[in-house]
Amino acid sequence: MAVKKAQMMPTFSYEGIDRKGAKLKGELPARNMALAKVTLRKQGITIKTIREKRKNILEGLMKKKVSTLDITIFTRQLATMMKAGVPLVQSFEIVAEGLENPSMREVVLGIKGEVEGGNTFAGALRKYPQYFDNLFCSLVESGEQSGALETMLDRVAIYKEKSELLKQKIKKAMKYPAAVIVVALVVTIILMVKVVPVFQELFSSFGADLPAFTKMVVNMSEWMQKYWFILIIAIGAIISSFLEAKKRSKKFRDFLDKAALKAPIFGDLVYKAIIARYSRTLATTFAAGVPLIDALESTAGATNNCVYEEAVLKIRDDVATGQQLQFAMRVTNKFPSMAVQMVAIGEESGALDSMLDKVATHFENEVDNAVDGLTSMMEPLIMAVLGVLVGGLVIAMYLPIFQMGSVV
Numbered sequence: 001m002a003v004k005k006a007q008m009m010p011t012f013s014y015e016g017i018d019r020k021g022a023k024l025k026g027e028l029p030a031r032n033m034a035l036a037k038v039t040l041r042k043q044g045i046t047i048k049t050i051r052e053k054r055k056n057i058l059e060g061l062m063k064k065k066v067s068t069l070d071i072t073i074f075t076r077q078l079a080t081m082m083k084a085g086v087p088l089v090q091s092f093e094i095v096a097e098g099l100e101n102p103s104m105r106e107v108v109l110g111i112k113g114e115v116e117g118g119n120t121f122a123g124a125l126r127k128y129p130q131y132f133d134n135l136f137c138s139l140v141e142s143g144e145q146s147g148a149l150e151t152m153l154d155r156v157a158i159y160k161e162k163s164e165l166l167k168q169k170i171k172k173a174m175k176y177p178a179a180v181i182v183v184a185l186v187v188t189i190i191l192m193v194k195v196v197p198v199f200q201e202l203f204s205s206f207g208a209d210l211p212a213f214t215k216m217v218v219n220m221s222e223w224m225q226k227y228w229f230i231l232i233i234a235i236g237a238i239i240s241s242f243l244e245a246k247k248r249s250k251k252f253r254d255f256l257d258k259a260a261l262k263a264p265i266f267g268d269l270v271y272k273a274i275i276a277r278y279s280r281t282l283a284t285t286f287a288a289g290v291p292l293i294d295a296l297e298s299t300a301g302a303t304n305n306c307v308y309e310e311a312v313l314k315i316r317d318d319v320a321t322g323q324q325l326q327f328a329m330r331v332t333n334k335f336p337s338m339a340v341q342m343v344a345i346g347e348e349s350g351a352l353d354s355m356l357d358k359v360a361t362h363f364e365n366e367v368d369n370a371v372d373g374l375t376s377m378m379e380p381l382i383m384a385v386l387g388v389l390v391g392g393l394v395i396a397m398y399l400p401i402f403q404m405g406s407v408v
Contacts, residue, residue: 012027035113166367
């Protein structure tokens with residue numbers, strides 16, 4: 001329900017005069033007309049006209065979505081404003097003016113309206129659960145209660161930046177081979193549909209039997225020319241079924257999570273990324289003053305993997321019974337000994353958050369090195385795949401010509 005309310009909040013266009021007598025106009029998201037008027041009056045604006053802005057269906061469809069990068073930028077800018085001593089509401093205004101994404105600007109102005117209406121910052125963020133998860137809101141709430149919101153926002157900004165950087169590194173590792181494979185498939189389809197038929201006409205004039213490999217390629221080409229639309233529909237159906245199953249089926253998501261850890265090339269990268277996320281999230285929440293048991297509960301969801309989510313929840317249960325974090329981690333057999341040893345040192349020295357931060361930094365660097373190594377390793381492998389696909393088609397087409405040359 002909260003998601004729908006946040007998404008359906010109306011926007012009001014207004015014209016008025018500020019305290020200095022200057023004319024101004026703008027837009028303000030608010031729950032209703034009365035709240036919009038109250039908000040404008042609090043800002044010292046004398047309203048001349050105000051009306052609800054009608055929603056354009058086409059504009060809504062074309063509207064740019066709010067990404068995690070937008071949230072990261074917003075957090076960093078807000079943290080910078082707060083550290084500079086700018087009041088919270090004014091910080092929202094300054095940040096909103098500098099945002100390029102209209103959807104994100106609308107979210108920021110909506111949060112500003114909530115805060116001006118008497119809600120807490122954390123309460124305003126919870127109106128937008130599709131953009132601000134429970135961990136984000138809990139950290140902000142902790143900062144508000146302790147009176148150190150600017151410090152907490154800076155920690156959240158660092159956490160979001162590190163998480164986004166980690167995500168971008170993993171995407172970089174996945175995008176390159178995926179892009180090359182797509183290009184290879186497109187080139188193969190073009191050769192099969194456009195080039196092979198030209199050679200097929202030439203072969204028909206020979207009047208001799210074609211080699212088995214050439215016959216196979218020619219038959220595939222004929223099928224693709226007749227039923228290319230079935231191929232496209234089948235590919236589309238497979239992709240949509242995969243995405244739908246991933247969205248709706250928890251069992252399927254769990255299967256993918258387990259398969260990702262066991263993947264021959266990418267498994268090690270996924271493993272290191274999970275350890276980095278676990279360490280970074282736990283370090284941030286624990287440093288923010290969140291009790292360890294609550295911090296572990298928030299960290300479980302941040303791992304983004306069902307295997308480690310279950311492991312972290314098991315650790316939480318063990319810690320709740322009085323066991324030390326290092327022992328609880330060791331029992332799961334899911335964490336590297338280096339991370340367990342660092343946690344042990346942190347617990348003994350009373351600097352657990354600092355040690356977890358060092359673990360996170362180490363594994364983030366490991367991910368960076370793994371991505372570079374993976375990219376350099378994938379390049380020759382991809383070239384070999386392209387060589388087999390394209391080279392195989394070329395050989396199939398020239399085999400009959402070579403045979404004729406040998407006969408002559």
